[in-house]
Amino acid sequence: MDEKKTILVVDDNEALVDALEMFLGDDYLVMPATDAYQALEVLSRVEPSLIFLDCFMPGYHGLQLLREIRQMGLSSRVVVITAAEPDMVMDDIRTLGVDGFLPKPFELSQIQSFASAA
Amino acid sequence: MGRTTIRRRLTLLFGVTIALVIALVGWLVSRQMTREMFLQARRAGIALAGSMAASSSNDFFNYNYVGLEQKAEEAVRDADVAYVIFYDKEGAVAAFSGQGKPDAETHVPPLEPEAFGGGDFRVTDHLVLGKETRGLDILVAVTMAGSGTRWGTVRLGLRLDAIYSRIARTRLSIFFLGGAGILLGWVLAAMFTRRITVPLKDLVNATVKVSEGEYEVDLDVRTGDEVQDLAENFRSMTLRIREARQALEENLRQIRELKYFSDLVLLSITDGLMTLDGEGKIVTFNRRAEQVLGVSSQAVLGRTPGDIWGEDSPVTLTTREDLRTAGAAASREIRLAMDGQERTIEVTTAPIMEAEGPAMGLLVLFDDLTEKKLLEERVRRADRLAAMGTLAAGLAHEIKNPLTAVRAFVQMFPERYGREDFREKFGRIVPRELDRVNELLENLLDLVRKPRMSIHPVETRGVIDHVLEMLEPEAEKRGIVISCPGRESSPRVLADESYLTRALHNIVLNAIQAMPGGGRLTIEAGAARAQGGGRTAEISITDTGPGIPEGQVGDIFNPFFTSKEKGTGLGLAVTNKIIEDLGGTVRVETGRAVGTTFLVTLPMP
Numbered sequence: 001m002d003e004k005k006t007i008l009v010v011d012d013n014e015a016l017v018d019a020l021e022m023f024l025g026d027d028y029l030v031m032p033a034t035d036a037y038q039a040l041e042v043l044s045r046v047e048p049s050l051i052f053l054d055c056f057m058p059g060y061h062g063l064q065l066l067r068e069i070r071q072m073g074l075s076s077r078v079v080v081i082t083a084a085e086p087d088m089v090m091d092d093i094r095t096l097g098v099d100g101f102l103p104k105p106f107e108l109s110q111i112q113s114f115a116s117a118a
Numbered sequence: 119m120g121r122t123t124i125r126r127r128l129t130l131l132f133g134v135t136i137a138l139v140i141a142l143v144g145w146l147v148s149r150q151m152t153r154e155m156f157l158q159a160r161r162a163g164i165a166l167a168g169s170m171a172a173s174s175s176n177d178f179f180n181y182n183y184v185g186l187e188q189k190a191e192e193a194v195r196d197a198d199v200a201y202v203i204f205y206d207k208e209g210a211v212a213a214f215s216g217q218g219k220p221d222a223e224t225h226v227p228p229l230e231p232e233a234f235g236g237g238d239f240r241v242t243d244h245l246v247l248g249k250e251t252r253g254l255d256i257l258v259a260v261t262m263a264g265s266g267t268r269w270g271t272v273r274l275g276l277r278l279d280a281i282y283s284r285i286a287r288t289r290l291s292i293f294f295l296g297g298a299g300i301l302l303g304w305v306l307a308a309m310f311t312r313r314i315t316v317p318l319k320d321l322v323n324a325t326v327k328v329s330e331g332e333y334e335v336d337l338d339v340r341t342g343d344e345v346q347d348l349a350e351n352f353r354s355m356t357l358r359i360r361e362a363r364q365a366l367e368e369n370l371r372q373i374r375e376l377k378y379f380s381d382l383v384l385l386s387i388t389d390g391l392m393t394l395d396g397e398g399k400i401v402t403f404n405r406r407a408e409q410v411l412g413v414s415s416q417a418v419l420g421r422t423p424g425d426i427w428g429e430d431s432p433v434t435l436t437t438r439e440d441l442r443t444a445g446a447a448a449s450r451e452i453r454l455a456m457d458g459q460e461r462t463i464e465v466t467t468a469p470i471m472e473a474e475g476p477a478m479g480l481l482v483l484f485d486d487l488t489e490k491k492l493l494e495e496r497v498r499r500a501d502r503l504a505a506m507g508t509l510a511a512g513l514a515h516e517i518k519n520p521l522t523a524v525r526a527f528v529q530m531f532p533e534r535y536g537r538e539d540f541r542e543k544f545g546r547i548v549p550r551e552l553d554r555v556n557e558l559l560e561n562l563l564d565l566v567r568k569p570r571m572s573i574h575p576v577e578t579r580g581v582i583d584h585v586l587e588m589l590e591p592e593a594e595k596r597g598i599v600i601s602c603p604g605r606e607s608s609p610r611v612l613a614d615e616s617y618l619t620r621a622l623h624n625i626v627l628n629a630i631q632a633m634p635g636g637g638r639l640t641i642e643a644g645a646a647r648a649q650g651g652g653r654t655a656e657i658s659i660t661d662t663g664p665g666i667p668e669g670q671v672g673d674i675f676n677p678f679f680t681s682k683e684k685g686t687g688l689g690l691a692v693t694n695k696i697i698e699d700l701g702g703t704v705r706v707e708t709g710r711a712v713g714t715t716f717l718v719t720l721p722m723p
Contacts (some may be wrong), residue, residue, distance in 0.1 A: 013522070023526060082516045106522065
């Protein structure tokens with residue numbers, strides 16, 4: 001039937017990107033990125049329906065990327081996933097506005113519900 | 119003045135001397151004159167009596183007693199002649215100038231021919247002739263010219279009243295003249311002594327003024343003698359005293375100003391300051407010392423620390439000991455209970471002494487460390503908590519990431535076990551992620567546990583080559599040029615080879631990762647200047663990256679501090695720990711334009 005939805009997964013932990021790709025790969029077109037540069041490269045080509053974004057990659061690149069995604073005016077939904085303490089990033093997330101927030105470690109079912117809602 | 123002044127004394131001396139001299143002269147003159155007058159009267163009387171005797175010899179010869187009577191009466195017409203008596207040769211009265219018996223009238227004794235023997239004349243002085251009349255009684259023998267036969271005797275009474283009154287008058291004149299002389303002498307003496315004593319008095323007044331502190335002496339003495347010399351000497355002396363005094367006052371003023379200033383300096387010093395003299399008595403005690411020790415300076419000055427704080431007080435013991443030994447400056451912390459609170463006070467003492475010689479006293483500085491200590495303790499605690507917070511957060515982040523991945527794979531396992539690609543990824547990724555956790559914990563433990571190093575001489579060249587071999591692919595990927603100048607002369611160091619390799623690996627990896635767009639990496643090893651006792655070698659690793667932001671330089675060796683996209687933040691912490699365990703140091707020099715240089719110093723064999 002219709003085309004598969006595109007989901008961008010940005011996380012510096014390759015293993016997690018692999019895991020999410022494996023989990024979502026059957027039903028979605030998963031675009032993996034292990035740093036902000038790769039993510040921007042992907043975003044220059046496609047406009048994903050959903051972005052899973054680790055916002056606490058070392059050097060705060062996640063939040064910076066989020067800021068740039070917002071500036072690009074993409075219609076993608078953004079779900080922040082992070083291993084950091086929520087209160088360390090909440091203020092920025094609230095300012096920039098996101099569609100979901102998942103602290104690590106998370107349930108795969110939570111990933112699934114965000115993916116199907118996209 | 120109640121005393122006898124020189125003037126009075128001199129006046130008295132001169133006056134009395136003059137009076138005595140004049141009185142003596144007067145007395146002598148009057149005596150001489152009296153004697154002369156008597157002699158003259160006597161001579162005149164004898165002459166009168168002689169002439170009467172001569173003129174009466176004829177009458178005696180002729181027994182013309184009437185003639186004799188006439189002569190006698192004629193003679194007494196002279197007021198000075200009291201009586202005239204003619205005696206015949208038997209001594210009987212031949213004629214008498216008076217009326218009655220001559221004895222009764224003249225009060226002279228009758229003639230005794232025996233008594234008036236062979237001589238020509240006899241004079242009886244100071245005979246009382248009647249009432250209040252004194253005179254001379256003169257007897258003269260009447261003889262015929264050319265023969266020694268005595269015919270009779272003339273007795274003449276001569277009044278001396280006139281002479282006495284002349285003598286009295288003369289004496290009176292002498293007395294008055296003498297008195298005038300004495301008076302004049304006295305006045306002259308007074309004037310003379312005044313001439314001597316007035317300049318003396320001026321001098322005395324001048325000395326009084328000087329002794330009262332008034333040095334403007336206006337002394338004009340022109341006597342032309344020693345007094346003038348004295349006055350002039352005195353004037354020049356006061357002049358010199360005045361100059362010396364002015365110089366002294368100026369010195370004193372400067373000393374006072376200096377003292378005032380130094381007192382202010384002491385008072386204003388922000389440390390508590392106390393000085394003791396050689397006997398241990400408190401000489402200075404400034405405001406801050408009052409605050410630190412809680413006593414006023416009035417209460418302590420001039421007393422000893424023992425008097426104030428008690429013999430067992432640390433203040434007393436410290437200052438007493440340091441004053442006794444007078445050694446080099448020393449600091450120690452003492453604890454004092456004040457207002458029920460224990461305070462920590464740093465006491466620094468230094469002997470007060472010149473370059474040579476014994477200590478003249480002790481300088482004591484007080485610094486209240488109580489607040490500082492509390493603050494330090496609070497900061498330490500906060501630092502510990504903050505460090506622990508960073509550590510915990512970093513640790514959680516680093517564990518949660520692999521944990522999430524592993525959890526996801528495990529969760530998918532029952533469903534996807536049958537799939538080949540899943541099994542392949544599971545087998546590859548899950549153990550790797552678990553190893554990462556383990557590696558993380560190992561690294562963390564490396565920071566705290568005692569390393570088991572085997573230290574021996576190590577070629578730095580070999581270690582550097584090994585590290586570069588491992589990281590060459592990373593560098594090539596980023597287009598980084600590596601250079602090792604002086605590689606052939608690299609020194610040997612005392613180290614554990616594997617630990618040193620790990621430490622340098624971390625630094626070089628950092629440098630490579632700091633240049634994602636390429637750059638130049640320079641590694642150089644050489645002998646460094648001797649530090650302390652032993653020789654050291656220095657390995658420098660320089661990149662041309664962006665440098666470390668100023669505020670982060672102090673944090674780079676802290677665990678879990680990282681600015682990289684990938685990394686745990688433990689690498690440099692571990693490196694630092696290893697190098698310190700090897701007895702070396704790691705320093706960082708960084709700048710925006712020049713990149714970053716890590717300098718590793720290690721001991722040389």
